[in-house]
Amino acid sequence: MASRKSHRAPNAAAAPTPARAAVVASDVHRELLPDQSAALLQELHLLTRTGDLNADTRRKLKQINHLANLLRPGIDDAFARQPEPVLVDAGAGNAYLGFVLYELFFGPRGRGQLWSVEVRPDLVARGKERAHRLGYDRMLFAERTVADWAAEVQDGATRIDAVVALHACDTATDDALALGIRAQAPLIAVVPCCQAEVARLLGGGTGVRAGLGPLWRHPWHRREFGAHLTNVVRALLLEAHGYQVTVTELAGWEHSLKNELILARKVQRSNGLAIRQLQALLADLPRLDMQLLRVVGLPGTSGPEAPPDLAGPDVG
Ligand SMILES: C[S@@+](CC[C@H](N)C(=O)[O-])C[C@H]1O[C@@H](n2cnc3c(N)ncnc32)[C@H](O)[C@@H]1O
Structure with missing residues (x-):
């Protein structure tokens, strides 16, 4: 006797939207993280004016949300350890990631700072204006290269709890790594670009x-x-x-070809x-x-070490 299962159309009950397809407004909630608002995504133009998610921005949202999920334990830890944790988004572009992280983690807690470091003046101006309009007053913007900004803050002994770089071009990823390693940031996550x-x-x-x-x-x-x-x-x-390092794929290859995530937690x-x-x-x-090896060097070798007056994490 044929089983009941054999009469059922495959995936008839909950056919997921194919990876490369758009999502209509009424189904967009399925793509959101808990506590994530469609309103912010609309403000960021990741959703259309009618609230739909088109195929391209859906790919971007998948990457950002998956990264936000993977960062969650490290960010929660930073908030548990520090009264004012500092996260840096290096090569922030339109700062989509930063806005999403702020809405999920920084806004609700009412403390902490999120820095977007981006070299393009137009993107920085837009981000600043948007953050001001949204009342994201602890989202800060630096119109600088990552390396220049790192030189400024490390001279000033700023504590940094997390460095993230999503598709920061070419050696900007390395500048983000150098920033995080030299600051002994407890959490570093990069998704390298070209x-x-x-x-x-x-x-x-x-x-x-x-x-x-x-x-x-x-x-x-x-x-x-x-x-x-x-x-x-x-x-x-x-x-x-x-650092304890995990190298993994960020989101399926169907969402991005630049898909390798290097996630690092300082443990010793x-x-x-x-x-x-x-x-x-x-x-x-x-x-x-x-260049990365010249800028950072190995511990105990001639390469530059983190400045001794930086307040590092409580490890090792
Ligand atoms: C491919 S975009 C990614 C933007 C964003 N992180 C995202 O995933 O949507 C790379 C960004 O890095 C910026 N960038 C490139 N080199 C940089 C550097 N050395 N310092 C700061 N920003 C840089 C570019 O201007 C661009 O906005």
Whole structure:
């Protein structure tokens, strides 16, 4: 006898909206996080004037909401430890992520600061105006490169509890990592964007055994392998500085091709095994002269360390 199941149309009860499709206003609530308002998303133009979610902005919202969820434990922890936790969104663009994080975590608690650091004046002006209109008065904007802003605040010994960078272009991701590592921020999360620096270095030769050359002989492979190698070095450097690192996909590939999340929690002062692994990797790639490694360096080596007067987290 055929089972009842065999007579049922597949997924007939709750057919999910296909990943690349738009969502009509009446169904948008399914895409929202608890405590997330459609009104803010409309203000950000992630929803249309009629409240629909089009396919492109749906992809963006998926990434932002998934990242917000993954950041939640670290941000809750920052609020538990600090009266005024400071989160930095590096290469913030339109600051969609920042506005969402503020609505979910900073607004309801009535404390803490969220900095959006962005080099483009038009985006900063728009973000400022929007934050003012929404009454997000602890959402602050710096029209600077991440590196310039880092130099300013680290001279001033600002405590930083979390650094996030969502698709910050090329080495702006590294500037965000440098900022977080040098400030000993307890939480660092980056979703790297395009990465050209290492592909360029590979193109110039790396001094490695000739047999490995075919790994990046073709420009396409050089770009892919360069991006992979960059993220490997980023993760190892974080580990070397005492971070517990998770590397994972942010949202399904159908939502974004730039999809690798490096999520790091500071758990100890440094990690000898990771230091040795990174040293061994660099010994095999002697010309991998990444700016990040020059700016941050390994713990206990000649690279610059976090300024001693920075108030670091209570770890290690
Ligand atoms: C691809 S957009 C991503 C924006 C935003 N994080 C998001 O996910 O929607 C990258 C942003 O980083 C900014 N940017 C690039 N290099 C930067 C740097 N060195 N310092 C600060 N912002 C930078 C660009 O102006 C751009 O707005």
